[in-house]
Amino acid sequence: MRYADLISLSYRTVISHKLRSSLTALGLIIGIAAVIILTSIGRGIHTFVLAEFTQFGTNLASVFPGKKTTFGLSGATISTVRPLSLADAASLGKLENIINVVPLVQGNARIEADNKQRRSNVLGVGSAVPEVWKLKTASGHFLPAGEQSNPRPLAVLGNKLAVELFGTASPLGKRIRIGSDRYRVIGVMEKKGQMLGFDMDDTIYIPAAKALELFDRESLMQIDLLYKSNTPIATVQQDIKRLLVARHGEEDFTIVTQNQMLEAMDSILNILTMAVAALGSISLLVGSVGILTIMTIAVSERISEIGLLRAVGAERRIIFQLFLGEALMLSMAGGLAGVLAGILVVQISRVLLPALPVELAWAYIAAAFAVSLLIGLVAGVAPAMKAARLEPLEALRTE
Incomplete structure (x- = not known):
């Protein structure tokens, strides 16, 4: 069977169960959208804070009273x-x-x-x-x-x-x-x-x-x-x-440069952005469980179909690729819908909440979409292997 036929068959199978496929992809849609929204806020805050620090220029140095191992803060009074x-x-x-x-x-x-x-x-x-x-x-x-x-x-x-x-x-x-x-x-x-x-x-x-x-x-x-x-x-x-x-x-003094403060703030804000991305990724785990569950159910419902395919000469790897393709199709659909939903929410928030600093973090968006495909791949392996291991006669007998 050609790859084009596998893709076409996987697509028709997913489309034939619209409600079930939509509910399965919903977890991924929410997860991807959450990652995009949270990382956009994190990236927006990152850009906003750095812009605030650099509005006075970057070739600045400050001297503070007192010898400290960390950089000083304006207003600190220290006995020297x-x-x-x-x-x-x-x-x-x-x-x-x-x-x-x-x-x-x-x-x-x-x-x-x-x-x-x-x-x-x-x-x-x-x-x-x-x-x-x-x-x-x-x-x-x-x-x-x-x-x-x-x-x-x-x-x-x-x-x-x-x-x-x-x-x-x-x-x-x-x-x-x-x-x-x-x-x-x-x-x-x-x-x-x-x-x-x-x-x-x-x-x-x-x-x-x-x-x-x-x-x-x-x-x-x-x-x-x-x-x-x-x-x-x-x-x-x-x-x-x-x-x-x-x-x-x-x-008995501390010298702090603008570059030192920017580097410290940049590292802190990068950690913040990664933290909110990890928080949003929890929803992606829920989506992976949904795909695993639905694909397992699909294998149980289609045992006779698997038996018929095996009886007419379909090899085990074809059955494996067919069910794995369906899982990838679900994850791809959920990933694309999640990306579009997340970007839409961010754009709407820019209009309705202009004071909220948001900026699309394209690297995280690409990473989130790639993770959604990986989730489909991983979650679909076990059901696909189960389908490929079925014996033709045993599968047809369940009809």
């Missing part, structure tokens, strides 16, 4: 022999491969303007924020340079904070109160949105020295450095370490 100071930031800015630096102090305070007030994020920074963090001002200008030793009470508002305090009126030149001090607004930032849950628009920027006074701190929380893109990061780290050890007398 000598705190990170504005003088440290100024010295780092003079290194050969460093383009600019941003000292950072972060906190939360009540902002008052006329008869309005609002609690907001306060970032004590330097004048290089637009260059280092890739931010732009919508009106006015950012904090001027040279505000370390004797800083003036100047402030730049995030877009959302400016609207909350001043509405449609221009805040430039207006006076606001932060804590017990009055500041003059000199700029408003462009809309930036959120960065890993931190609303950059609901933020106010003041000189780092004023923030140290406001929050009664001695140490900067971190120093961000923008280095030349053609410089090896190892060289940058060595230069930073050499300078700070010379200033502090010991290595």
